[in-house]
Amino acid sequence: MKRLLTLLIAVAALSPSPTFAGSTVHVNGGGRGTLDGVHPFSQFGFGVSIGPGNSAQGHFTCLMAGSSVFPSFEPLMKVDGDITWGSATARAAEFRGSGTLNLGPRGTMPAVFEVDVTEGGAGVGTMRLTVTSPDFPLPTETVLQGRITIH
Secondary structure (H helix, E strand, O other): OHHHHHHHHHHHHHOOOOOOOOOOEEEEEEEEEEOOOOOEEEEEEEEEEEOHHHEEEEEEEEEEEHHHOOHHHOOEEEEEEEEEEEEEOOOEEEEEEEEEEEOHHHOEEEEEEEEEEEOEOOOOOEEEEEEEEOEEEOOOEEEEEEEEEEO
């Protein structure tokens, strides 16, 4: 699991940022989230570039497995996909995309998702994933390890 977390952080930090005409906002993050400030909930990684008119490019992955299993998704829940829309302020961003939802033995299916983040490291940054198709929202997580940046 530690290797996977390291890989997610590295991918988020090193993801190439496409160039848009005009102003571009880069939203990057990776690490572990928590619901209670102590126990891990998910592992996440993303690298997103948001351009004029809410155009966006990037990739998002969220995984709950191993030490971060969420009881109703045992033994695995993974959302992975490409970003196609985004919006950002100085400290917060929202982005949307589509890809796959993997529920382990229950199968893999297409998914549409939204992600809301706030900038910061451990105890400060937040990430909320909502899978809109199929429909299930997840709670807002606080960064336990890692960092979310918006610049």
